[in-house]
Amino acid sequence: xxxxxxxxxxxxxxxxxxxxxxxxxxxxxxxxxxxxxxxxxxxxxxxxxxxxxxxxxxxxxxxxxxxxxxxxxxxxxxxxxxxxxxxxxxxxxxxxxxxxxxxxxxxxxxxxxxxxxxxxxxxxxxxxxxxxxxxxxxxxxxxxxxxxxxxxxxxxxxxxxxxxxxxxxxxxxxxxxxxxxxxxxxxxxxxxxxxxxxxxxxxxxxxxxxxxxxxxxxxxxxxxxxxxxxxxxxxxxxxxxxxxxxxxxxxxxxxxxxxxxxxxxxxxxxxxxxxxxxxxxxxxxxxxxxxxxxxxxxxxxxxxxxxxxxxxxxxxxxxxxxxxxxxxxxxxxxxxxxxxxxx
Amino acid sequence: xxxxxxxxxxxxxxxxxxxxxxxxxxxxxxxxxxxxxxxxxxxxxxxxxxxxxxxxxxxxxxxxxxxxxxxxxxxxxxxxxxxxxxxxxxxxxxxxxxxxxxxxxxxxxxxxxxxxxxxxxxxxxxxxxxxxxxxxxxxxxxxxxxxxxxxxxxxxxxxxxxxxxxxxxxxxxxxxxxxxxxxxxxxxxxxxxxxxxxxxxxxxxxxxxxxxxxxxxxxxxxxxxxxxxxxxxxxxxxxxxxxxxxxxxxxxxxxxxxxxxxxxxxxxxxxxxxxxxxxxxxxxxxxxxxxxxxxxxxxxxxxxxxxxxxxxxxxxxxxxxxxxxxxxxxxxxxxxxxxxxxx
DNA sequence: AGCTATAATGTAAGCGCTGTCATATACAAC
DNA sequence: GTTGTATATGACAGCGCTTACATTATAGCT
Numbered sequence: 001x002x003x004x005x006x007x008x009x010x011x012x013x014x015x016x017x018x019x020x021x022x023x024x025x026x027x028x029x030x031x032x033x034x035x036x037x038x039x040x041x042x043x044x045x046x047x048x049x050x051x052x053x054x055x056x057x058x059x060x061x062x063x064x065x066x067x068x069x070x071x072x073x074x075x076x077x078x079x080x081x082x083x084x085x086x087x088x089x090x091x092x093x094x095x096x097x098x099x100x101x102x103x104x105x106x107x108x109x110x111x112x113x114x115x116x117x118x119x120x121x122x123x124x125x126x127x128x129x130x131x132x133x134x135x136x137x138x139x140x141x142x143x144x145x146x147x148x149x150x151x152x153x154x155x156x157x158x159x160x161x162x163x164x165x166x167x168x169x170x171x172x173x174x175x176x177x178x179x180x181x182x183x184x185x186x187x188x189x190x191x192x193x194x195x196x197x198x199x200x201x202x203x204x205x206x207x208x209x210x211x212x213x214x215x216x217x218x219x220x221x222x223x224x225x226x227x228x229x230x231x232x233x234x235x236x237x238x239x240x241x242x243x244x245x246x247x248x249x250x251x252x253x254x255x256x257x258x259x260x261x262x263x264x265x266x267x268x269x270x271x272x273x274x275x276x277x278x279x280x281x282x283x284x285x286x287x288x289x290x291x292x293x294x295x296x297x298x299x300x301x302x303x304x305x306x307x308x309x310x311x312x313x314x315x316x317x318x319x320x321x322x323x324x325x326x327x328x329x330x331x332x333x334x335x336x337x338x339x340x341x342x343x
Numbered sequence: 344x345x346x347x348x349x350x351x352x353x354x355x356x357x358x359x360x361x362x363x364x365x366x367x368x369x370x371x372x373x374x375x376x377x378x379x380x381x382x383x384x385x386x387x388x389x390x391x392x393x394x395x396x397x398x399x400x401x402x403x404x405x406x407x408x409x410x411x412x413x414x415x416x417x418x419x420x421x422x423x424x425x426x427x428x429x430x431x432x433x434x435x436x437x438x439x440x441x442x443x444x445x446x447x448x449x450x451x452x453x454x455x456x457x458x459x460x461x462x463x464x465x466x467x468x469x470x471x472x473x474x475x476x477x478x479x480x481x482x483x484x485x486x487x488x489x490x491x492x493x494x495x496x497x498x499x500x501x502x503x504x505x506x507x508x509x510x511x512x513x514x515x516x517x518x519x520x521x522x523x524x525x526x527x528x529x530x531x532x533x534x535x536x537x538x539x540x541x542x543x544x545x546x547x548x549x550x551x552x553x554x555x556x557x558x559x560x561x562x563x564x565x566x567x568x569x570x571x572x573x574x575x576x577x578x579x580x581x582x583x584x585x586x587x588x589x590x591x592x593x594x595x596x597x598x599x600x601x602x603x604x605x606x607x608x609x610x611x612x613x614x615x616x617x618x619x620x621x622x623x624x625x626x627x628x629x630x631x632x633x634x635x636x637x638x639x640x641x642x643x644x645x646x647x648x649x650x651x652x653x654x655x656x657x658x659x660x661x662x663x664x665x666x667x668x669x670x671x672x673x674x675x676x677x678x679x680x681x682x683x684x685x686x
Numbered sequence: 687a688g689c690t691a692t693a694a695t696g697t698a699a700g701c702g703c704t705g706t707c708a709t710a711t712a713c714a715a716c
Numbered sequence: 717g718t719t720g721t722a723t724a725t726g727a728c729a730g731c732g733c734t735t736a737c738a739t740t741a742t743a744g745c746t
Contacts, residue, residue: 005462007731007732007733008732008733018695019696019697019732019733020695020697020698021696026733027734031693031694031695032694032695033693033694036695050459051732052401052460052462052731052732052733053461053462054397054406054732055732055734056733056734057397057733058401058700058703058734059733059734059735060701060733061701073422073425073426073429074419074426074632076422079416079417079419082416083416086443087443090442090443095442095457096440096441097408097438097440098425098440098441099433100433116393117393117394117395117396118408119348119395119396231636264636266636267636288633289574289603290633290637293574293609293610293633293637294633294636294638295637348702350701350702360725360726361726362704362726362727363705363725363728366704369703375724375725376724379724379725394703395702397701397702398731399704400703401701401702401703401731401732401733402704402730402731404731
């Protein structure tokens with residue numbers, strides 16, 4: 001099994017040179033005579049030698065391995081980010097390991113220990129809106145970690161989190177969505193999902209309110225429901241809103257935090273006898289692979305997650321300290337339609 | 344940054360002992376006096392010391408890191424497997440890194456090199472049905488890799504692949520599915536997706552034919568379409584089948600390789616004016632998170648992917664050489680119904 | 687031929703741990 | 717006191733590389 005790996009010494013004696021020379025050809029240094037290089041390469045070939053990245057790491061103090069922390073790979077949104085990051089890392093010769101979100105916000109003794117012991121060359125963290133108390137733990141963990149390795153954040157990061165990051169301009173996106181709906185004549189537009197505290201200029205609520213203001217519509221508290229980003233939460237939220245409102249006040253359009261929430265909302269609408277998009281337009285965010293296959297196909301926003309992941313890796317390795325904003329694209333499908341005035 | 348990690352020497356001098364002693368308390372050996380242990384622990388605390396897993400790995404010849412290779416994380420099926428594996432690995436103190444499928448079936452010079460250089464403690468490979476030529480490359484790569492690290496396979500592995508593995512008994516599952524449909528009166532049952540060569544007793548075609556035989560139904564070649572496991576492929580396959588058959592021969596039920604394919608089939612059916620489940624029952628496999636949110640909710644088979652991933656890790660680390668078969672459960676939803684004879 | 691600049695190669699000291707072996711100390715039995 | 721037996725601790729040699737630095741070979745001069 002992993003016992004008898006051949007070492008640089010084996011190659012050296014096989015090729016009749018010193019280990020330093022082997023090391024030189026291994027790392028492609030130029031000051032090796034062609035003849036020697038050839039001899040060494042042959043020996044490597046013959047003995048099927050693969051240098052140990054472990055030993056290499058010990059001296060070079062670099063492991064060529066990166067880590068990524070995200071809340072839940074089962075949400076394809078994160079799977080896309082991971083994929084983009086992994087592929088980019090791979091291209092650049094790095095390995096990508098997944099660490100669970102719990103590595104950060106547990107209050108166990110130094111949750112980040114495992115990350116530090118691994119001596120990663122960098123860490124990507126997909127931040128998630130979290131309740132205040134967890135937030136504190138996360139910030140603390142991140143600040144510890146950054147003393148040991150570069151850290152890049154993905155997602156909307158409060159401005160006081162002083163980290164390089166790449167995120168979608170959710171505010172602009174949301175403003176555009178609201179505009180999209182108001183132009184279709186919608187005036188009762190609900191926004192479902194997310195957490196309450198929202199002072200980040202990039203974040204959704206900012207754009208939502210701007211969008212409403214653009215159309216001279218009032219902000220109506222009962223059309224804003226907070227909650228987690230799952231389908232169940234989405235369904236529960238819309239259920240609650242509809243059940244709590246007289247029918248004449250029911251929204252004609254609902255914007256969901258993400259496609260999962262949108263799926264829950266569609267479910268809820270269906271159960272309340274609302275036709276989509278006839279009585280209720282629904283728009284999601286993330287453009288998951290299943291969005292086009294829902295009934296009706298779900299209008300959503302593609303936020304270029306793979307590209308986001310890849311870009312995060314680039315920032316990580318280049319050491320640039322900037323915050324970047326990613327592109328996004330509104331994918332118009334059948335779940336949104338002009339408001340139905342004729343009833 | 345990752346510069347000045349404190350080392351075991353720092354701790355030793357801080358605590359006024361030798362590095363051997365520090366190492367002992369680090370690894371929890373018992374032959375250390377309580378007083379000394381305390382001194383060392385205090386020093387560790389004070390200097391915020393984290394041992395380097397790299398240096399440790401050099402001597403101990405174990406990296407505590409595992410790898411997993413899978414075709415496509417964007418398919419939630421694999422994301423579930425990954426998640427299960429990652430969580431189990433983490434529990435056991437291991438790190439899990441993702442490597443792309445291309446690490447195996449590229450014909451580039453030794454695609455597995457990166458894996459070997461990393462000195463992984465084990466590797467999980469989710470095999471995918473692949474065309475014959477690729478298959479050869481994969482087998483070769485796997486046989487190289489196993490010389491360096493234990494390898495466990497996930498998925499249906501041809502019997503001549505001599506590896507420990509954990510897989511769902513697709514044949515039994517498929518037989519059950521066919522039975523489920525025949526009991527509803529279906530006689531024209533299509534099977535869509537997968538590759539042609541199928542002599543593995545665990546694999547779908549075997550069960551499909553058994554299931555038909557159980558009900559004394561003939562195997563009809565035109566009801567069996569091969570293809571990739573994507574929604575697009577599923578749609579194309581059913582399109583082709585329907586377009587090539589007179590309406591009276593159209594199947595009344597279709598079994599899809601997986602939920603993605605099923606989603607494509609539903610799309611195709613819809614476009615051909617077939618109501619689901621009135622004119623066509625559809626059943627998928629994998630029970631993706633979105634299955635309940637499709638219209639109609641998709642009947643599928645839950646194959647316990649997370650558990651599968653976790654089990655693979657256990658096999659990997661225990662060194663057991665057996666092949667295991669996983670549970671599965673038919674999730675009845677609305678996309679299947681008794682055949683509609685009344686027309 | 688003698689001498690120097692340059693290219694090619696070798697020597698050896700780490701990197702931060704583990705693990706073996708040797709040493710030191712303490713205490714009991716004689 | 718001596719010897720014996722644990723028990724606690726330290727010294728040190730690796731693990732498989734990288735990388736100064738030292739050494740040697742080669743070629744280009746005068």
